[in-house]
Amino acid sequence: MLRTQLARSLRAATARPLAARAFHTTPATRLQNLFETPENPPLSVHKLTDKGFILSDGLVVPGGAIFAEGKVFLWDVDPPRGDGSQGIDKAWAGWGVERFAVFERLVPRPEILLFGTGARVIPAPPEIRDYISSLGIQLDIMDTRNAASTYNLLFEEGRTVSAALCPLLPVDPRTGGPRSA
Template sequence: MLAGDVPPPVQVSSITPAGIQLADGLILPSACIFLDGKVFLWNVPSNLWDGWGREHLSVFETAVPKPEILVFGTGKRMELPPPSIRGYLKEMGIQLDIMDTRNACSTYNLLAEEGRRVAAALLPYTPRQWRS
């Protein structure tokens, strides 16, 4: 059979001290964004919310269609982002759900399986920078 459909979205298997493990076994040691069934490496400041700006979420400006929901995993525990980040996403019409990364992974998987237009921004338990 020829594959004419959109491939299934990338699923998260678990979150470990080593990073975010995908269903295929690949471990992403640093922050990443799940958008439109794909995974993108995400370079963010190492301190949560310190130095964060619109540029860290600008990938969502170019997404067509935009996700209905952004599930944001903030590490080991849930930490609310500053009002500027929440307002920026609201301006784009994206609902923001913030939770710890373990719950964000599960929520993303569930919503993606339901066929929702969902994206996930996931921070690992141990902050690491992507090497350029």
């Protein structure tokens, strides 16, 4: 009996022309970033402190930060040591290209990366400059104050720009205090 009813239903469904049949469609599922809402506007640097940054929304970020596409990522780095006069190798001890690996995964990649080296401009070692260049990104090195203000200006203009900003002084991002040796 059940088989007969099923067969009748199937014949009735296929007897109607395709256009007359009602299809149930569901809207395409779209992945949504839960943190990206209209209430969360793009972030910029509002103020620079010795320990980090105060963002445009009032959030205090201790330590370094990477700004990309109006978003901010914590970056656990200290400024390079000294003023660069003792040699690039000493100033950049402990720094390698792995600290910039996030830019390999960034889509779209920025046309310019503003690298704030702390209170002073300290030229980056050739391996860091070459690595950033190999990603197709122009690297501009400046002190953190100028890098932050240049980022704000270029981002406001709609440019595809990122900033990797070291704090002015070594800071422990977990406590917000001076980094212990």
